[in-house]
Amino acid sequence: MEDRNRTRKWRQRAVRMGQACFGGGQRGNAWAALAVLLIVFCLAFALWQGQARERATIVFIPKVSDENNDFWMDTIHGAQSAAKEFQAELTIFAPEVESDSIAQIGYIRKAIEQKPDVIAISPILYSDMTEEIEKITEAGIGLV
Numbered sequence: 001m002e003d004r005n006r007t008r009k010w011r012q013r014a015v016r017m018g019q020a021c022f023g024g025g026q027r028g029n030a031w032a033a034l035a036v037l038l039i040v041f042c043l044a045f046a047l048w049q050g051q052a053r054e055r056a057t058i059v060f061i062p063k064v065s066d067e068n069n070d071f072w073m074d075t076i077h078g079a080q081s082a083a084k085e086f087q088a089e090l091t092i093f094a095p096e097v098e099s100d101s102i103a104q105i106g107y108i109r110k111a112i113e114q115k116p117d118v119i120a121i122s123p124i125l126y127s128d129m130t131e132e133i134e135k136i137t138e139a140g141i142g143l144v
Contacts, residue, residue, distance in 0.1 A: 025072055056087045056089070056118070057088070057091075057116040057118075058119075058120060059114060059119045060076070060119075060120045060121075061093045061111060061121040062099065063075060063094070063104070064094055064098035064100075065092070065094035065095070065096065066096065066098065069098070072094070076092060078092070078120075080092075090114070093110060098124065101128045103130070104124050105129065107133050108132040109132065111136075112135055112136060112141065115141065116141060118134050118141065118144060119141055119144070120143075121133070121143070
């Protein structure tokens, strides 16, 4: 019953966050909304798996954290806003260069060591990441 109440509250917050993201006409609202949906999905997945702690823990590994890349910066800021709204613990590991798949593999390994509820990743090169991504699910961690 407690999980249902928590899920209902998160759903209500998601609607408010979505309205805020899509409503204001500000640059990047669609990407912020996408990040909100990502966080909501991660939280729902953690609940569905029965892994959610008092505070859901999520590691987000985007392709890059570059102030000149509006897409990824808006997504990162949206994820941070959603995590704050949903009271989730969010950790972000991102390479400084979008082509640095070696750094991203290292971040995947680091995230697995932290044993979060969910790891959300946007792989730089799917072919280079397959083995590492399989380790996420083998460790019993939710994967988005």
